[in-house]
Structure formats: structure tokens, C-alpha cells
Amino acid sequence: MANSGNVAGGHKANINNPNTSEESKDRSRQALDEMESSGEVGGRDASKNQGNVIGGHKANLKNPNTSEESKQHSKEVLDDMGASE
Structure with a gap:
């Protein structure tokens, strides 16, 4: 592309x-x-600081304005990264 x-x-x-x-x-x-x-584009979190990615997903889990689907995605990402709460 x-x-x-x-x-x-x-x-x-x-x-x-x-x-x-x-x-x-x-x-x-x-x-x-x-x-x-x-390989057309890097992964969604490929080049980002891992600490920032983890922090963002943890914040998403506590945000009352995000959907349950979004929170589930964040939980899965955190689990995959070994950074579950």
C-alpha cells in the first residue's frame, strides 16, 4: 500500500x-x-514505550466512561504483557 x-x-x-x-x-x-x-504497519503497540502502554491500559480499566468491550481488550493486553492487576 x-x-x-x-x-x-x-x-x-x-x-x-x-x-x-x-x-x-x-x-x-x-x-x-x-x-x-x-508487516505493512507495526503492531498497535509496537514502537511505544511499554510502560506507557501498560499505564494507558490500566487507566482504561478504571475509566467509568469506557465501554466494557474496551476494558476487556485492555485486560487481555495486560494479561498478554504479564502486567495484570
Whole structure:
């Protein structure tokens, strides 16, 4: 893809858009997973400071304004990183 960073950014924006259908969000998640698997873009947390990633996910778990789906994702990421609360 010519500018895979912009494409990935568009998919991420779609996932976070409250006006987008779950079907559309699922397609964007799948597209991002495929882009990451093929090496077109790094993983969602690939180049970020691991401490910041952990802190962000822990904060998400305590945020009353985030969805249960988002909290479940954060819990899974923390479990995968060995940083569960």
C-alpha cells in the first residue's frame, strides 16, 4: 500500500467513531490485523514505550466512561504483557 500509515490511521479512527456500525468496526479491526501480520504497519503497540502502554491500559480499566468491550481488550493486553492487576 502506498501510504499504509494513513490507511491504518483511517481504520483506527473508524474503530473509535461512535457513529460507525459494529460491522464496519469489525472490518477495520480485521484490516488492521492483516496489515500488522503482513508487516505493512507495526503492531498497535509496537514502537511505544511499554510502560506507557501498560499505564494507558490500566487507566482504561478504571475509566467509568469506557465501554466494557474496551476494558476487556485492555485486560487481555495486560494479561498478554504479564502486567495484570
